[in-house]
Amino acid sequence: MTMRRKADLPSKICPACQRPFAWRKKWERDWDNVKYCSERCRRAPQKPEGGA
Numbered sequence: 866m867t868m869r870r871k872a873d874l875p876s877k878i879c880p881a882c883q884r885p886f887a888w889r890k891k892w893e894r895d896w897d898n899v900k901y902c903s904e905r906c907r908r909a910p911q912k913p914e915g916g917a
């Protein structure tokens with residue numbers, strides 16, 4: 866097996882904190898359904914978008 870650099874892995878933007886997070890081995894089977902970078906962000910109340 867060849868090693869991959871972290872920059873070569875897929876990444877997403879967390880909707881809670883707006884930070885990018887990279888693919889992890891534990892998300893291998895479920896990457897399409899992963900939305901948040903951590904449990905803390907998943908549990909955080911969502912802020913309404915575009916509110917004035």
